Amino acid sequence: MAPGDKSGQLRTWVSRARVRYFLLSICCLLPSLAGCETAGQDRARSFNEDGVYLFQRRDYGAASESFEEALRLQPKDPALLYNVGQCYDRLNVTAKAETYYQQCLEQDANHAPCRHALAVLWFRTGRAPQAEQFIEDWLAKDPKRADAYVEDGWRLRQEGSLNQAQARLQQALDLEPHNTRALTEMGLLYEVLQMPERAAVLYQRVLAEDPKQTDVTDRLNLLRQKKVGNPLPD
Numbered sequence: 001m002a003p004g005d006k007s008g009q010l011r012t013w014v015s016r017a018r019v020r021y022f023l024l025s026i027c028c029l030l031p032s033l034a035g036c037e038t039a040g041q042d043r044a045r046s047f048n049e050d051g052v053y054l055f056q057r058r059d060y061g062a063a064s065e066s067f068e069e070a071l072r073l074q075p076k077d078p079a080l081l082y083n084v085g086q087c088y089d090r091l092n093v094t095a096k097a098e099t100y101y102q103q104c105l106e107q108d109a110n111h112a113p114c115r116h117a118l119a120v121l122w123f124r125t126g127r128a129p130q131a132e133q134f135i136e137d138w139l140a141k142d143p144k145r146a147d148a149y150v151e152d153g154w155r156l157r158q159e160g161s162l163n164q165a166q167a168r169l170q171q172a173l174d175l176e177p178h179n180t181r182a183l184t185e186m187g188l189l190y191e192v193l194q195m196p197e198r199a200a201v202l203y204q205r206v207l208a209e210d211p212k213q214t215d216v217t218d219r220l221n222l223l224r225q226k227k228v229g230n231p232l233p234d
Helices: 006-028 034-057 060-073 076-089 093-107 112-124 128-141 146-158 162-175 180-192 196-209 214-225
Strands: none
Touching: 006 214, 034 060, 034 076, 060 076, 076 093, 076 112, 093 112, 112 128, 112 146, 128 146, 146 162, 146 180, 162 180, 180 196, 180 214
8 A cells, every 4th residue: 555545544444444343243232231322323423434535535435335334333324325325326326326315215305415316316317207206296295495496496407497497596595595505506507697706606605604515615716716706786
């Protein structure tokens, strides 16, 4: 292993962690030992953090291994099911990604990132009608949920219905003014509408709410490179 090869070091750590997980499993079979559940939660958190680190570095295969180790400790955790699905999605293992997304939604029907990922997967694989029905059903079931309006705004943007998309996103923001996905989607829409100044303002609002939104940071930096200024008054 080359010095400074963090990804390789982490994979070695995963292998060792599996041994520790086996020992932990034995520990949990002993009824006299208290705190095993907490230890398992801590272990799952460590595996998840490792998976996030690897995913951010686009090592999706290794990330999936870490997330799946965490999932063995917490098999019904919707966030972990979604994370594993994201890895397989990036690896273009579509069937497995879809299975994990469905399992995630069985645990949390309103998991917005998972709903979006599944809709994107269906659009990408030629199943747009299925995605459309999926979104419409969510809106009908929960008409007061901002995330459902955001998803429909995204769908309408894909279809080129920009005015309708803007109206949907505004409905989402009326319900939840600080919804970062609604703000991001509205920013993307403004870029399509050739209003980059307004998009930049919205991206700044998103990052004020959540500085870890790397995709939004990238888009904002790109606009700044293009010397996009402040929006003019209407």
